[in-house]
Amino acid sequence: MVLFMSTESTYTSYLIDRIATDKNHWMNVKNAREIRSKKGYKISSTISAHPTATKRFNADSLRKLGLKxxxxxxxxxPMRYEDETTLRKIGxxxxxxxxxxxxxVMLSEVSYSPRRQWIVKIANNGDELILRFLNFYGSQQKKxxxxxxxxxRGEVRSGFLGLEMVHPSYRVVSEGQMLPETLTPIYPSVAGLSQTYLRRAITNAIERTPLPALLPTGLIEEAIDAPMVLPSLADAVRFLHAPPSHISVVTLSKRSHPAWLRIKCEELLAQQLSLKCVQSTRHHLNAPVFSMPLPGGILERFEAGLPFRLTIAQQRVWKEIYTDLSAPHPMQRLLQGDVGSGKTIIAALAAAHAIDAGYQAAVMAPTEILAEQHMRKFFIWLAPxxxxxxxxxxxxxxxxxxxxxxxxxxxxAQLIIGTHAIIQDTVKFFSLGISIVDEQHRFGVAQRLALRGKIHSINSDTVPNQLMMSATPIPRTLxxxxxxxxxxxxxxxxxxxxxxxxTKxxxxxxxxxxxERVRLxxxxxxxxxxxxxxVDESESLQLQTAVHTHAQLVASLPELRVGLMHGRLLPTEKIEVMAAFAxxxxxxxxxxxxIEVGMDVPNASLMIIEHAERFGLAQLHQLRGRVGRGSTESICLxxxxxxxxxxxxARLKTMRQTTDGFAIAQRDLEIRGPGEFLGARQSGAVMLRFIDLVEDAWLIPGLQVVAEMLLREHPHTVxxxxDRWLGARDEFLQA
Known part of the structure; x- marks a missing residue:
């Protein structure tokens, strides 16, 4: 039989029953695919109803959730709760x-007006309620x-026949059957895995698995200056899986209960311990050591020939990187700074230091436009x-x-500049000393690891230094x-x-x-x-497009030379347009x-961003940073x-109020969460399922101190x- 996987189990079962038993509504595979296409349901492979197959299916579903x-x-x-501990009178x-x-049940019939639906009428003490099911199957009717x-249980609505519930949850009971004494948990799940099965599996796991306290008594409370004594982890999870009926659902949904605080603290502590372990492990690896540069070498001549003085902030950052490159373990440093703050010159200094020491340097950028921009600058600076x-x-x-x-x-080749092509299998470095990754959040974890792992030299057990750069400032809590x-x-x-x-x-x-302002x-x-x-017209989003806007501006502003740049141009065409504008x-x-990154034209002093409401804060800030690079006052509309x-x-108000990238980043974190900043650093994301980085930021400093103390004094506890919190999920943190 063909099984339809849907988020609505009633619809799934209805289709199975209808295909298998109802000759009047038999469907062939073509019709089934049409339903899947229209409704968004996915056809899976045939699944037997045999208990062994069902057990295997449930196990596979659990693995999809990471529950091994x-x-x-x-x-x-639970992500939320339902209160099934009380009954209301229908009246x-x-x-x-x-x-x-x-x-x-007083009535159970299928109606075909205005569409096929199942109507059930229930009554109690003379009061009646209609239950309406638009998707149903034969076994439901029998039940x-x-x-x-x-x-x-469901939402009460006013219907043609009186009060009704549409697709309520229901359970056949006996007269006087006891109500639950705890709130009913609703868990994150996947298609085909029922809440009933999840609850039973979790309850069984709790009953057979002891959760001894691993941390010294009172350690967490003292570290975070908690206003109350927190329950043990064992008590906290038992409480959250089955809260007493008198506990407010609102309190649980806000995750402000002491049981939630215990969970948050233990999870955050696990993440901090994992990160610090990775950092400690890296310090035991070998790295190319860049000794004191020779007098008259590349680095000394480069610094002496700079036509400007480094800012105090640039000098401080360069000293930090220079110190790292003198250490015997690999540098793993993130260099962040606002748009136009001068990160590229620091990267060039680091590359010159590596080359001076006899190693190769690689610079990887996410787009050919940005890579070409780096190529032009580095070549002008270092080729002479x-x-x-x-x-x-x-x-x-x-x-x-x-x-x-x-x-x-x-x-x-001493300095290699490019895009993802640098990490292809065909690329073999002679002696890679440092890899520099620009706009690091645009690369996946595996891509950054691949670049770091590309070292082929006489001393092949060394790991190259890595400098990652980001013009998207990262909020302090992140x-x-x-x-x-x-x-x-x-x-x-x-x-x-x-x-x-x-900004206006x-x-x-x-x-x-x-x-008219553009023309002037x-x-x-x-x-x-x-x-x-x-780029092109879209029926779903009625926005001005680049192609249409270009044609309109060419016609309306014949006095100006107008160019067009978009993602569908060939890389060579993009570079030609960029060069013509520059x-x-x-x-x-x-x-x-x-052009979000990679365009550096000092004479560009006016920017118009159409449909700015469609962009994220980080993207708006990056785009705005393409102007303001010269001495002329710049305007962004x-x-x-x-x-x-x-x-x-909220986004547009923030853009108008400030040009401070760090303030914008903090606001972006509050609006959209950490995803924009993390990029593909997903291993960190899976480790913080319960923490809100805005609401729970106050926990971080104290738990960092606890993590350092445990690493020093209680390694077995670490x-x-x-193992309890992460298992093997921290494998990519080294990236």
Whole structure:
């Protein structure tokens, strides 16, 4: 039989029954696929109804949830609760309330007007309630036959026949059957895995698995200055899986109960211990040691030839990196700084130091535009000093790429700049001393590990140093949790002479005024960016597109030279357009977010971002950072369409109020959570399932102290605690 997997088990069973038994509604595979396509249901392979197959199916479903051990089940906590501990009288029900009632089935019939549906009427003490099922199956009808006592729970609505519940949950009961004494947990699940099975599996795991206290008594309470004594972990999980009926569901949903505080503290402690263990392990690895540079070497000549002085923040950061590169263990440092703060020059200094010491340096960027930008800067800075620089990207011709690979493998190439092509299997480094990853959150964990692992030299047991850079400032709480295994350097100062960017909000109804402003700016010799969120027309999103906008601006502004840049251009075409804009051959560049990073044109001082309400804060900040790179006052116009959602209003208000990337990052964390900052650093994400980094930030400092103390004084406790909470899920934290 063909099994339809759906989030609604009633619909699943209805289809199975209908296909298997109802000759009047027999469906062939084609019709089944049509239903799947229209409804969003997925056809799975044939599954036997044999108990062994069902058991195997449930086990597979548990594994999908990451529930492989008893402790995993125990720590699989409810996402919400239902109160099935009380009954309401049918006669007391009001529309829109969620209630549980009990009654006897008085009517059970299938109606075909206006559509096929199953109508059930229950009654108790003369009061009646209609149950309406739009999706149902034969065995349900048999279960709720006339005269059956049933307990139902759902939202009360006003219907044509009186008060009703649509698709309520129900249970056949006997007269006077006892009500539950605890709230009913609702767990995160997957298609086909019932709440009943999950509850039984979790209850069994709790009963057969002891949870001895691993941490010294009072340690957590003292570290976080808790206002109350916390329950043990064993008591906390038993409570959360089966809370007493008098406990407020609101209190549980807010996760403010002491039992939740115990869970949060133990989970956060496990994450901090894991990160610190990774950091400690890295200190036992060997790395290329960059000794004191020779007088007159590449690094000394590079520093002496800089046409500007490093800011105080840049000097501080460079000293931190220089110290790391002198250590015998690999550097793993995150360099973060606002847009235009001067991170690239620090990366160039680190690369020059590696090359001076006789090693190769690699710079990897997420896009060819950004890689080309780095190539241009690094070549201008280092090639005159005798550094042999090569370029490696996916769009290169085979013959050209083969020549570059030979130079990398032989050591002839000292500085390698490129994209993901650098981590392909065909790339063999002669002696990689440092890998520099720009916009690190755009790369996956495996990609960063692949670059770090590419060292082929005489001393092959060494691990190259790694410097990761990000122009998306990371909020302090995020740096203290997900990035606690890294050393973090911050450039918190912009180069002198930079004027703040003026940001204004403009409704799309004033589009003609904006176009006139663009015309005047172009005629005055200023260059302009016009950013659009889409490339082609979309029926679902009625937004101005880059292609359409380009055509419109070419027609409306014949005095200006207008270019177009979007993701569907060939890499060579993108570079040509970028070069034309950078050299002043174009006055106005219409582009998508492909220019979010990698464009550095000091003469560009006006930016228009269409449908700014569609962008995230981090993206808006990155885009705005393309202007304000010269001495001219720059302006960013955020064009928006009404009505705005509350989230969109909050984002645009933040952009108008500040240009501080760290303040913007903190606000972005509050609005959208940590995903934007983490990128593919997913191993950290799975370890914090219960922590809210905004609400629970106060826990972090105290638990970091506890983690350091346990590592020093109780290593066996650390091992047991990590095994309990993480198992093998921290495998990629080293990235």
């Amino acid at each position: 051990r008893d402790i995993d089940l125990i720590l699989h906590l 007391d029900l009001l529309p829109s309330e969620l209630a549980q009632v009990e009654g006897t 709720l036959s006339i005269g059956t006592r049933v307990r139902v 000093l005798g550094v042999r620089v090569v370029w490696l990207v996916g769009s290169m011709k085979t013959k050209e790429k083969r020549e570059v690979l030979k130079k990398i493998a032989s050591g002839e 740096a203290m949790t997900y990035y606690a295994d890294l050393d973090v350097s911050v450039i918190d100062e912009l180069p002198p002479g930079r004027k703040p960017i003026v 909000l403009v409704p799309t109804t004033r589009r003609q005024e904006v176009m 700016a172009g005629l005055a010799g200023r260059q302009i960016y016009w950013i659009c969120p889409l 050299s002043g051959e174009l006055d106005l560049l219409v582009a998508t977010t492909v 955020l064009m928006y369409s009404s009505p705005l959602s509350m989230t969109a209003k 091992t047991a605690h990590l």
